[in-house]
Amino acid sequence: MCLCIGACVVKYILIFINLILTLVGLAITASGVVVLIQVRSIENAPTDDVNLIPTLIIVVGCVITVIFFLGCCGAITRNTCMLISYSVIILILASLTVGMTVFLSKNTTSVTDMATDQVAEMINGTDQTVLNSIESVLQCCGTTGPDSYSNTSLPLTCCPEALSNIQHIQQNIDLSSIGINVEAKELCSIDDAFTEGCLTKFSNTMKDTLNIVVNILICVCIGEYVAAGMATFLTCYIRRRK
Numbered sequence: 001m002c003l004c005i006g007a008c009v010v011k012y013i014l015i016f017i018n019l020i021l022t023l024v025g026l027a028i029t030a031s032g033v034v035v036l037i038q039v040r041s042i043e044n045a046p047t048d049d050v051n052l053i054p055t056l057i058i059v060v061g062c063v064i065t066v067i068f069f070l071g072c073c074g075a076i077t078r079n080t081c082m083l084i085s086y087s088v089i090i091l092i093l094a095s096l097t098v099g100m101t102v103f104l105s106k107n108t109t110s111v112t113d114m115a116t117d118q119v120a121e122m123i124n125g126t127d128q129t130v131l132n133s134i135e136s137v138l139q140c141c142g143t144t145g146p147d148s149y150s151n152t153s154l155p156l157t158c159c160p161e162a163l164s165n166i167q168h169i170q171q172n173i174d175l176s177s178i179g180i181n182v183e184a185k186e187l188c189s190i191d192d193a194f195t196e197g198c199l200t201k202f203s204n205t206m207k208d209t210l211n212i213v214v215n216i217l218i219c220v221c222i223g224e225y226v227a228a229g230m231a232t233f234l235t236c237y238i239r240r241r242k
Helices: 002-040 052-077 080-106 108-124 128-138 160-166 198-241
Strands: none
Touching: 002 052, 002 198, 052 080, 052 198, 080 108, 080 198, 108 128, 108 198, 128 198
């Protein structure tokens, strides 16, 4: 009797855990899509390099969603084949998650520096349009701050108000044809510009993102081991009843 009640409780807990982790997988996929959209908004950027990370995020999110949805269906239908497959996959995935978590937690600074160096190379290897697009996405100014434009006037993407006005203008409008570039110095002064440089802003954003990812991975890893244990217990119970 107690074993029957325990199996029933485990079943619904397993369904709940897998449902939550399925939603986590969907959230990861959605975040990858958002990052991909932001990256593609950077004009003239090398697409092969900048699309890689968000594409990987989307793939990982889809894999997580499919695996935990499988576990959820297996628990609902009490299908031992699905539960066994789910347990094996989860244990392998949990081991990979532990390795990824340890790697990211110990190498957050090096990963951030490597990504920042790649962004710096991308900015230096392309025209001003790429930097202006990054300024628009990250809300920053120049590579190191407004001082990096010491020899030229600040672009409109460096100022919050001017940037807000630009974002309401259709992208196919040539701003130079209506004389905005001529008056850029008046529209965006150093006192009104974003104070943080784009490389520093990207580095800080990258670190914060990696810390969030590490915390999510820790929670996911704990959930994976708990779910695998419950799935194994439920499989043994179902086989015993048969």
